[in-house]
Amino acid sequence: MTDLATTISALQLKNPTMLASGIMDEDVGSMQRMIDCGAGAIVTKSIGLHPREGYLNPTVIELEYGILNAMGLPNPGIDIYGKEIKALEKTKIPIIGSIFAANAKDFVTLAIKMQHFGANAVELNVSCPHAKHYGLEVGSDASLLREIISSIKHQIHIPVFVKISPNIMNLVEVAQNIKNAQADAIVAINTVKGMKIDLETGQPILANKTGGYSGKAIKPIGIRCVYDIAQNVDIPIIGVGGITTGEDAIEYFMAGASAVQIGSAIYYRGPEVFKHICKEIDLWLRKHNYKNLYELIGAAYL
């Protein structure tokens, strides 16, 4: 094996494959399974202050070339979810607490609790494309976003990651703004706004009508976002979007990502996808005479 270790801010990862937020991370058991399947880090589902049921079904469907979902940020609330994180206390794999809120005060409360429950970093979900008041509304308001990040940075000592959306125009500006507010890394990308209409009934299939598009089809969109940020802003990047194979991950590293997150590929290849991808990365590195990942990061623009 080549050395698959990577670093994002203060976090050391034994391998660069992280579980993406919102997938197989409802409880300690599922997260433990993903760890056993080789994930190098776990991002929890996005957690808010209070319990939310999310939208009615259909919440997830598979399209021709990707997955479409509108879960509506279901979660049991930070206090209940805290127990799931605490139960992971003994794991050596970094646990990153994803949180969402509509304002800085709530974000700070959530971040403090996440740190208290044992999370090794927090990931701010300011990019959910289908949850009103949360998500994109927050991520596209530059001054609000700056306020949220700075407030959190003043209150906790674990790293703060910000997950952004491909649905914004001025991506590089937003990334610079995030960097200026002292965030420790950017996670790109969240899902792309999308919709599927059933022809027989004439109805959008998702109960929420619009949803977020993920999986294989969105990889070229994620790659360009990571590349554009990496080239213009000096901040670690975690790449997400359509990563299904080791080669997909390598494309993200070359674009400038220091680690990757994997979501929809669990549907395509099962939970063992983490092991598979690590093996494929290792094979590729060896075939191409690389000794470690670091040599690869940003190869496309350096």
Added chain:
Amino acid sequence: MTDLATTISALQLKNPTMLASGIMDEDVGSMQRMIDCGAGAIVTKSIGLHPREGYLNPTVIELEYGILNAMGLPNPGIDIYGKEIKALEKTKIPIIGSIFAANAKDFVTLAIKMQHFGANAVELNVSCPHAKHYGLEVGSDASLLREIISSIKHQIHIPVFVKISPNIMNLVEVAQNIKNAQADAIVAINTVKGMKIDLETGQPILANKTGGYSGKAIKPIGIRCVYDIAQNVDIPIIGVGGITTGEDAIEYFMAGASAVQIGSAIYYRGPEVFKHICKEIDLWLRKHNYKNLYELIGAAYL
């Protein structure tokens, strides 16, 4: 055959399949072939004031689930291109002149010339994702866009369509802005920003590095754009993005499009794609007891 006729503002189309801008519309011959293959209307490639060579190759590649291009708006300039349009004088199919520029004055000049050369409408390309100063920079500047549209509307009598990008956040606002400025229709969507990196060389394959993603993979993105606009803004919409079959077109009609444009599918199914799609629409309408297209438009939100 059911009645496939449709109307967009003053334009009467015998069928709703239009050739999308930038594909097989370099000269009168190609456009004539698309007409012979059944296109209900032709959009010219985007034309500027002066000749432009565009970017070096690679300018177009096929990805797993779509096409990625960065042509760089190559065109011979409006005066030379005018001859190609004039040569189409005798056709009964509407010819829509696509134009791009960086400011209102140039847009007006182009629009007046297009009308003079015989175009039946103009389509403002304010959404090219990879041409600096033109394209997206224009489309995301609300007051500039308003100024451009109003100025043109004061100077020509043929309808004015505005082609927008899925890469903007506040899609509905932009659409409302376009409607308020008296544009006659919105064309949605142009390509989605994307990139492909070659793993062996570590280089983005397109000479321009980033490009526009089109074809099958982007259909869910286009559908949601059309739906969101149709539901919120009272303006005719022409749907584009990933349309490859009659069923894809029907999904766009249900989302609220009055006509569709077809680009990448010429790669997937050849120039005969117009005839194929019309036949498939007809079959579907008959199977579902529709007499004409109008009954279908907006079915998903009405």
Added chain:
Amino acid sequence: MNIPTITSIVTSFNEASDIKTITFTYPGDVSPGQFFMVWIPGVDEIPMSVSFATKTMKGITFRNVGDATLALYQLKKGDKIGIRGPYGNGFSLKGKHLLFVGGGTGIAMLALAIEQARKKKLKATVIIGAKTKNQLFFEGRMRQCGATVLVSTDDGSTGYKGYASELAKHVLKEKHIDAIYTCGPEQMMKTLLLYCKTIPFQASLERYMKCALGLCGQCCIGKGLRVCLDGPVFDGTVLKKIKDFGVYHRDASGRKILF
């Protein structure tokens, strides 16, 4: 693509008080124990075991317990629903004399397995448990396929008075049973698992489901076992290690709800 296919109701039949079977055109093979995601446009999409299957037609049998099942209950011939699936693993039938224990609507998801066992000429003893007489269903259908059918009701209005698991305990004492298959209230199934000791045991679980694709994690039990994909049928050996089993499930928000 894994999206609902629209089909229309062919028959709708009252099985018992508040319980109906609806059938619809939906071609393809199904393993007994698998389920569909049933979309009622504008209402909800819910998991439903396949209770009836021919090459071209399928059916589901359900109790009217809430919005979605009420909507299904009211559907008439020709009305449209969307179906995706079948999902899940289904039962694996092993041995010569099999005991099936269905509590409540549980018999709906066992029915195809029982008929399959009979087609394979296996001996099938079936216990159908219900709260009361007028909630019993599938008794006739199960007899028709040649199974030995025993009935229990909580109130003794017909058959054995008491829980289906208690009746099963008696059967286990009297007959040599090679394997047990069950679906019903989870505490009943848990009790049954205690009774069956070394006899192979498979139980079908119900959990709140969203994707049914093994992706969202909503339906997980134990160490990330996805009821929608790794289940809904689990072996007794697996269930014994899962502390959730018979203790709690989770609601749509992920909160634990004790049974």
Added chain:
Amino acid sequence: MNIPTITSIVTSFNEASDIKTITFTYPGDVSPGQFFMVWIPGVDEIPMSVSFATKTMKGITFRNVGDATLALYQLKKGDKIGIRGPYGNGFSLKGKHLLFVGGGTGIAMLALAIEQARKKKLKATVIIGAKTKNQLFFEGRMRQCGATVLVSTDDGSTGYKGYASELAKHVLKEKHIDAIYTCGPEQMMKTLLLYCKTIPFQASLERYMKCALGLCGQCCIGKGLRVCLDGPVFDGTVLKKIKDFGVYHRDASGRKILF
């Protein structure tokens, strides 16, 4: 996916003044007359006829005329280029005695067709035309496969003095030719088409290419015939109806350029 596959140069060989053949590993079948899109990372991607082909190896032969061909010219063994294709239709060889007329680098794209004709035991007369003696290439290779090779140079430095098309005119008078295949300067090919009257004729055209996928429309002639997909080889009957043929092509911006 239709993206360049990276491969490395295996051999680079000087054919004549400013003309090289490079070979590289690239498996798959090719029809004589097809072309590749050759990506020189950081420089350009250009169309190049396949001039050499085995099951696993392919080659191209080109004149150094600009940025991209210069970059190709300077490549050494082991250097990387990207290849996609093969694209286009290729020739269809019909008849017993075939005449091939290659002007300039045109012989590069005819070479495989000539070798194929000889493999099929057809009689092949080949005219290689060049401006001057030191630009001639493939004479030996063509003789080796058993073709009758005639040479013309504009300056008479070797062989027939004059255009290849004029030499062809003589051949047509003397021999019974069943079909003519040509590649070279378009006016030469146009002249040749005039000479050949009713004899079946196929010419390979060059147009500025971008996608090579039949999508962008950059390479169109006549009524939207895509040289990259519907060509590059066209029948004389088609070419006679195309007013662009031998008259103009278009540059990267789409402006007409007279030949």
